[in-house]
Amino acid sequence: MEKVKDKSADAEEHGKGKRSPKLCGTNYPVSIAFIVVNEFCERFSYYGMKAVLTLYFINYLGWDKNMSTAVYHAFSSLCYFTPLLGAVIADSWLGKFKTIIYLxxxxxxxxxxxxxxAIPDVGDKTAHVVLSMLGLILIAFGTGGIKPCVAAFGGDQFDEENIDERRKFFSIFYMSINAGSVLSTIVTPILRGDVKCFGDDCYALAFGVPAVLMIVALVVFISGSGLYKRSPPEGNVMVRVCKCIGFAIKNRWRNSKTSPERSHWLDWAEEKYPKRLIEEIKMMLRVQILYIPLPMFWALFDQQGSRWTLQATRMNMDFGGGFVIKPDQMQMLNALLILVFIPIFDMGIYPLIAMCRIKLTPLRKMTVGMILAALAFCAATVVEVNVIKTVVEPSPAKESLVQVYNLMGSDVTVQFPGQSVFSEPLKSHEDPVGYTNLPLNGESQLYTVNVLQNGAEYHCELTFMEQTAYSLFLHPAQPGGTVCKLVEDHITKSETGAAYLRFINTHTENINITVGTSEFYAAANYGISHNVSVPRGLYKGVCKTDSNQYQIDLGLLDFGAFYTVILSEKNSGLTLKKMEDIQANDIHIAWQIPQYVFLTAGEVMFSITGLEFSYSQAPASMKSVLQAGWLMTVASGNVIVLTVAEGAGMEQWAEFLLFAGLLVAVSIIFSIMAYYYTYVDPDQLDKLFGDDTYNEKMDGSESKKNKMLSLTDMPKQTKM
Structure with missing residues (x-):
């Protein structure tokens, strides 16, 4: 997304300055090498940090999925609001060079x-949240502030006669953006998950490496300072446009009753502003009106780093041969696919459509791009429906979840008075039949559970809380005790794809168990260890009792599964039985590829075409304003996501389907707006106004009045 948008940031006028030394045998200034390396490092730092951000919120700060999604998109939105600030600072006060350095x-x-x-030893949780939010705000101001400056500053380095070289430079610049994006979304998840620090995933390192790359980006950019051609600030056109619009509204409000009606409300600014500026603003506003439905596309597009990443955490990520992808690495598909799709569309699909005599105008391409994005979310819905089959949903209010383990040595019958749950006999030492909803008469309820075994009857008084999951372990009666042990369960799957493991010790001695780097303790006579998450893999363990030591083979602990391992004494040895409480993730992550394919194809048709259309339909002086408007659609799209994430309260598959349906509806509205749009040629303004500039007030002579044409009087071209 942003990788495409950054490509077209060369909309500013290039000021005059010194001639930069050239690279050997070319017309390329040496200074652009520093700018390209700077952009690569900056994009690495941004995308690398953002790739692990959602999992950081969930696993480190302990936020839920909706809160994490909302903050992720609030940050993304801020990153696309702040370019307005950067453009104003650069054009009005500091110039692009100083703005890039300071921000x-x-x-x-x-x-x-x-x-x-992200360092655990730094304060409490509140301190971590404050530092994280402060860091994100500063990053948003930094990345957004330099966004409209870097590419345009690179374009400034070329002499006016080197147009071809400047065009190629932006291709190189665009490649550096994608290279930084692809590499960072591969590397930082590895730093997060494969490197352990402070006893857990190393988020401090995953954020620290992008910080180092940003320092490198700054040092590289400053190193080339003696070679840059710099343009002084010439005033920001966005400020001028806002003043003109404000004056027109105010003048109309004051004088509409005493002055003749004018053909367009912007014409009320003619007393103060040149007619050329007014006509250019009219052209710009006609394109901006078409932007109104566009945020919905970005609302879907930017969920790659939030909802789609969370979906990936509940999938099988093993490609065989020891190659296991991480859920936050799937985002690299977008950058890779877009590099493949751009030449395919430009040299294959578009010419083929033209051969079929189908007029594929820019606005039609954008509409198709929206439909493709909606199809991507339909594909994501299908995947989500299958993914949740391996997930245990939390119980609703006035219900709890319970599963029963029969360790009694023979079949038993469990009765909950007044309820029909567990009506069938439970066989000994077999996997539990799964979690069952147990109705309660309030927030909690005391049940007297009856356990029947071979004519003997036991009674257990157990309290169940609503919206809580439990395992009820039935074991032979202990002296002075009962046959029941109720344990509260953790049923939420790990957001990193890890498995959960616990042990039940039927041995007569206490046992300490070591599995990988995790330690467990289970007391004698049916003691139960705590639940620990372990990365997916093949495991062997060591069990130590007071008198002996045993080796155990746990086999594969698979993605997202919950295991209960029963340790028993047999023939002076130790045996184990591994039970799967919650099913492992059995939907392969490769099933996400179709949704990435649809979304990236939609991006190529929507984003690139949209920028090209906007620039072709506005005069050169308005291109920076249109880029600001385009970035605002991205920001608004992220606002839509955080609003839905916090307010909708829907199941994930239903939310995906909602977004798909909304985008289809928006695409219909957009296609209707596009049908009535009339394409114009901004170059006609040069013929109409000649050398008129913004700083000159056009006179009121009849000859010039006759030269004025409104947009509706310009020659009409093909619609949509």
Whole structure:
């Protein structure tokens, strides 16, 4: 997404300055090498940090999925609001060079603060949240502030006669963006999951490396300072546009009753502003009106890093041969696919459609791009419906979940008075039949559970809380005790794809168990260890009693599964039985590929085409304003997601389907708006106004009035 948008940031006028030294045998300035390397490092730092952000919120800060999604998209939204601030600072006060340096320093500080906030020893949870949010705000101001400056500053380095070289530079610049994105979304999840620090996933390192890359980006950019051609700030056109619009509204409000009606409300600014500026604003606003439905596309697109990543955590990520992908690495597919799809569309699909004599105008391409994005979310819905089959849903209010383990040595019958749950006999030492909903008469209820075994009857008084899952272990009666042991269960699957493991010790001695780097303790005579998450893999363990030591083979602990291992004494040895409480993730992560294919194809048709259309339909002076408007659609799309995430309260598959349906509806509205849009040629303004500039007030002579044409009077071209 952003990788495409950054490609077209060369909308500013290039000021005059010194000639930069050239790379050997070319017309390329040496200075662009520093800019390209700077962009690669900056994009690495941004996408690398963002790739692990959602899992950081959930696993480190302990937020739920909806809260994590909302904050993720709030951050993304801020990153696309702040380019307006960066453009104003660069064009009105500091110039692009100083703006890049000063805001890059803010950017670096944000990364450092974010990394420090991920160190467990730094304060309590509140301190971690404060540091993390402060770091993200600084990063948003840094990355957003330099976004409209870097590419345009690179374009400034070329002499006016080197147009071809400048065009190729933006292709190189675009490649550096994608290279940084692909590499970072591969590397930082590895740093997060494969490197352990402070006894857990190393988020401090996953954020620290992008911080180092941003420092490198700043140092590289400053190193080339003696070679850059710099343009002084010339005033921000967005400020000028806002003043003109404001004056027109105010003048109309004051004088509409005493002055003749005018053909367009912007014409009320003619007393103060040049007619060329007014006509250019009219052209710009006609395109901006078409932007109104566009945020819905970005609302779907930006969920790759939030909802789609969370979906991936509940899937099988093993590709065989020891190659296991991490859930937050799937985002790299978008960057890879877009590099493949752009030439395929430009040299294959579009020419083929043209051969079929189908007029595929820019607005039609954008509409098709929306439909493809909606199809991506339909595919995500199908995947989600199958993924949740391996998930145990929490119980609703006034119900709890319970599963029963029969360790009694023979079949038993369990009776909950007044309820029909567990009506069938339970066989000994077999996997439990799964969690069953147990109705309660309030927030909690005391049940006298009857356990029948071979004519003997036992009674257990057990209290169950609503919206809580339990395992009820039935074991031979202990002296002075009962046959029941009720344990509260953790049923939420790990967001990193890890498995959960616990042990039941039927041995007469206490047992300490070591599995990988995890330690367990289970007391004698049916003691139950705590639940620990372990990364997916093949495991062997060591069990130590007071008198002996045993080796155990646990086999594969698979993605997202919950295991209960029963340790028993047999023939002076130790045997185990591994039970799967909750099913492992059995939907392969490769099933996400179709949704990435649809979404990336939609991006190519929507995002690239949208930028090209916007630039072709607006005069050169308005291109920066249109880019600001385009970035605002991205920001607004993220606001839509965080609103739905916090307010909808829907199941994930239903939310995906809702977004798909909304985008289809929006695409219909957009296609209707596009049908009535009339394409114009901005170059006609040069013929109409000649050398008129913004700083000159056009006179009121009749000849010039006759030259004025409204947009509706311009020659009409093909619709949509």
């Amino acid at each position: 890059s320093i803010v950017y670096v500080i944000g990364h450092v603060v974010k990394s420090v906030g």
